[in-house]
Amino acid sequence: MDSPNLNELRVIGLPPLPEVRAGDDLARQIGDSIDASGLGLVDGDILVVTHKVVSKAEGRLVSLNAFEPSDLASRFAEAWGKDARQVEAALREATRVVRMDRGVLIAETRHGFICANAGVDASNAAEERVCLLPIDPDRSARMIRDDLRRRFGVDPGIIISDSFGRPWRNGIVNVAIGVSGLAPLADYRGLTDGAGYELHVTVIAVADELASAAELVMHKLEQRPVALIRGYRPPTTSPEGTGSDLVMPPERNFFP
Amino acid sequence: MDSPNLNELRVIGLPPLPEVRAGDDLARQIGDSIDASGLGLVDGDILVVTHKVVSKAEGRLVSLNAFEPSDLASRFAEAWGKDARQVEAALREATRVVRMDRGVLIAETRHGFICANAGVDASNAAEERVCLLPIDPDRSARMIRDDLRRRFGVDPGIIISDSFGRPWRNGIVNVAIGVSGLAPLADYRGLTDGAGYELHVTVIAVADELASAAELVMHKLEQRPVALIRGYRPPTTSPEGTGSDLVMPPERNFFP
Numbered sequence: 263m264d265s266p267n268l269n270e271l272r273v274i275g276l277p278p279l280p281e282v283r284a285g286d287d288l289a290r291q292i293g294d295s296i297d298a299s300g301l302g303l304v305d306g307d308i309l310v311v312t313h314k315v316v317s318k319a320e321g322r323l324v325s326l327n328a329f330e331p332s333d334l335a336s337r338f339a340e341a342w343g344k345d346a347r348q349v350e351a352a353l354r355e356a357t358r359v360v361r362m363d364r365g366v367l368i369a370e371t372r373h374g375f376i377c378a379n380a381g382v383d384a385s386n387a388a389e390e391r392v393c394l395l396p397i398d399p400d401r402s403a404r405m406i407r408d409d410l411r412r413r414f415g416v417d418p419g420i421i422i423s424d425s426f427g428r429p430w431r432n433g434i435v436n437v438a439i440g441v442s443g444l445a446p447l448a449d450y451r452g453l454t455d456g457a458g459y460e461l462h463v464t465v466i467a468v469a470d471e472l473a474s475a476a477e478l479v480m481h482k483l484e485q486r487p488v489a490l491i492r493g494y495r496p497p498t499t500s501p502e503g504t505g506s507d508l509v510m511p512p513e514r515n516f517f518p
Numbered sequence: 519m520d521s522p523n524l525n526e527l528r529v530i531g532l533p534p535l536p537e538v539r540a541g542d543d544l545a546r547q548i549g550d551s552i553d554a555s556g557l558g559l560v561d562g563d564i565l566v567v568t569h570k571v572v573s574k575a576e577g578r579l580v581s582l583n584a585f586e587p588s589d590l591a592s593r594f595a596e597a598w599g600k601d602a603r604q605v606e607a608a609l610r611e612a613t614r615v616v617r618m619d620r621g622v623l624i625a626e627t628r629h630g631f632i633c634a635n636a637g638v639d640a641s642n643a644a645e646e647r648v649c650l651l652p653i654d655p656d657r658s659a660r661m662i663r664d665d666l667r668r669r670f671g672v673d674p675g676i677i678i679s680d681s682f683g684r685p686w687r688n689g690i691v692n693v694a695i696g697v698s699g700l701a702p703l704a705d706y707r708g709l710t711d712g713a714g715y716e717l718h719v720t721v722i723a724v725a726d727e728l729a730s731a732a733e734l735v736m737h738k739l740e741q742r743p744v745a746l747i748r749g750y751r752p753p754t755t756s757p758e759g760t761g762s763d764l765v766m767p768p769e770r771n772f773f774p
Contacts, residue, residue, distance in 0.1 A: 375686075429632075429772070430771065432703065433724075436727065450738055471691050474691070478728065479526065481753045483706075483709060486525060508687055515685075
């Protein structure tokens with residue numbers, strides 16, 4: 263199938279994990295899923311892991327009753343038909359509120375991410391729990407990478423992903439919130455194209471694009487939290503980095 | 519390689535096209551590239567086409583000398599060390615300016631997209647030209663789709679892509695600006711997961727994720743403007759739509 267004039271990557275939704283619980287060895291579960299897939303692990307492989315299973319393993323699935331609503335949370339919840347404890351959970355995860363209006367709360371997290379509800383996921387509300395973001399997704403990625411390297415003898419790239427909304431664009435997309443073992447940004451500055459022209463594109467957020475590619479095989483209804491990307495060839499020699507590199511530096515931020 | 523418990527898609531950068539010129543039959547060039555790849559076209563295939571070759575074929579590569587700078591363009595260009603004709607081109611493509619400060623111009627296009635320089639690409643500046651967005655990328659996608667269907671007897675999905683910056687996130691990513699023959703949004707609202715819980719995720723911008731996946735094999739330095747995505751299985755039964763469906767409706771827009 264391969265030909266020198268094609269450039270191909272495969273994006274593979276791995277077999278479902280067992281239900282992840284606090285304290286579980288997630289790297290082992292991912293390793294077992296790789297084994298079950300029959301694909302093994304080879305140099306250059308990248309694993310994209312939905313943050314939700316990371317959060318669960320790290321004990322970040324928290325009872326709603328842990329969040330005693332403040333007056334602000336109560337008023338906002340009442341005005342917009344929300345659960346005040348969910349609003350309170352988001353406010354406690356926030357370091358800054360960007361928008362809080364019309365039932366929508368967009369806030370900055372301790373990691374510097376700006377997203378709905380400061381990353382608090384209420385999809386377990388039926389069981390009276392919310393899922394908070396991992397404390398340090400870069401560390402979570404690094405630990406999964408270390409464990410998989412020990413098990414398979416191959417050093418994979420790891421991306422922890424979440425789905426974020428975007429100003430001006432409809433729908434949410436997967437982005438990278440934790441990264442280990444790959445360059446999150448492909449920096450083309452100063453490079454020239456085939457015709458010798460300096461490239462206008464500057465820096466591409468390839469980790470976000472890899473996270474988005476992975477979402478396409480994760481299928482929410484099938485609970486596939488891990489995707490394997492094989493055959494990705496980094497387009498530049500940009501250095502390895504972390505999810506923090508994907509946060510816009512304040513001096514280049516036009517949207518406070 | 520395939521197993522019932524994997525969910526795999528392939529993202530393939532097709533062989534380079536010849537240099538595209540105004541008036542070229544782009545669909546024929548893409549068809550020739552598919553033939554050269556040996557992959558053919560099968561049901562469910564999606565082709566992602568960089569807008570730049572579409573713009574070129576449609577005569578949207580325009581001499582900088584066509585843009586007589588206004589006073590505003592001249593002052594902004596002088597203050598920030600820019601080419602006033604490039605600034606003027608962006609202002610003429612804009613229907614609204616969102617930010618114009620510190621050398622950065624973020625503007626709304628006639629299509630409703632909000633992006634740097636109203637989508638004007640200055641990477642051909644060395645040859646004194648700028649590349650404007652296609653007038654109607656959805657129509658461009660539909661025409662390529664119609665031509666390929668006639669040639670191959672298979673109805674592909676087509677995405678016209680561009681790279682956009684994002685507030686708060688470092689680096690640019692590929693998004694879909696024109697769509698034909700696929701559902702740009704996967705709407706999970708009202709669906710329940712394996713455990714019977716209604717899904718919190720609402721609407722995923724799968725066309726943007728497909729565009730991002732394609733960028734990973736396009737490699738700017740190799741000039742691969744077309745990627746073939748094979749094996750994508752839409753996760754929901756959401757209806758087909760266009761690139762306009764990816765523009766946030768005004769009533770849900772928190773970032774005017």
